[in-house]
Amino acid sequence: MSKLFFDHLLQLKDVDKHIKKIAKTAEEREELWGLIDEIVHHKVMGCILDNLPRQHHEEFLEMFHTSPHDEELLFTYLRRKVGENIEGLIKQEIGGLAAELLGEIKS
């Protein structure tokens, strides 16, 4: 089982379409997916930490470390500390990243 609490916000299907066009084998495709995953995780975490006041960082990181999959627990916490729009902010970050990645892939 592998699930992250923000998985439901990830919508990079156009990026995936391009990867599928370029990768010829499943191994190549999965390697490229892994690289995108690494970028996504850092971007999403950066977005959260940018908006979460510094004094709550450690508490959030402990919760994330213990239950990285727990959507309900982590988003309830973030809504309380950041605000109701946290999911919107992450979506916005993902949207920007998608455009950035598509630019990289196509250039």
Next chain:
Amino acid sequence: MSHDLPTTTYKINIERVDTEFLRNKLKLKSLEVKKNFTQRYPHVEKFFTDRGIDLGKIRDHSAKVIATGALTGTLLFAPPMGVKNLPQLTQAIKDVSDGQTNSPNIPFQELLLKNLHAILPQKIGPLDRSTEKSLEQVFQQIIGINARAGLEGEHLNTTYGYIGAEQHLMRYPGDTMATHPKLPEKDEGMAPGRGAWGYVPKENETWYAVVQTLYLPDWNTRQPYLRDWYKYRKVLIVNTINGNAVIANIADAGPAAFTGKQFGGSPEVMNYLGGPRYKKGPVIIFFVDDPDNKVPLGPVEYNEVNMPGVALTQV
């Protein structure tokens, strides 16, 4: 005087170059993002490093956390909101039996949907074991397929998730859409690359499914067993919106986690589940327990009667 170009220098595999070029670009991008992150949040980097975790590979950590929770018997996931309690599930199963024995006029499709609504949580995601058990009974009694969430000790990351439209897979080198069977409307075309198990035999290609084997926690440590076990493994796919069901075999790995989908279906699978415009939707996927290989691939026409308001082949 002209000479042939030296082959070792000039015979470059363009496709290979494309992949390597993209890999290098993504690697650079990844390094840049990581560097920025570390500069902005050194305390967070230290937090993860102290615990031996790479944020880029946090999915591996998540897999370990969840597997540990499951092994120690703790709650893997909180009981889903929609699953009220066990007595109600029992009642749902009873309804199935009643439908078969006492109310033969209720369309099986309606009965299936009624039970799915009673059993499934509101949020689409991994199901707890008791919910999966209830669904196994429902599928057995209404659809008539012996399907299991876990089979021979294997279990998918999730059995309830979003399925997305995939393209046709190459059956042999040089296979193209010029000769490949296609849907009359809105066909997805052919995937440029091969499936996770290479070229897919004709008999396996039409009704194929894609599951996220690459994210299984033990995928890398239990090879080649898992690779063989999943290859062309039959699954029952049930569209939870309209009750359409199809038997498919696993012929590729994916989709990527960042697509927001957990499964994929061949153009034929998707067309049967929801019609030509159906590109994404919630489904349940269980393994078919079919040791004698008697269950055919393709639609499961357990109910020929459409229920009012929900067409059998259109969401």
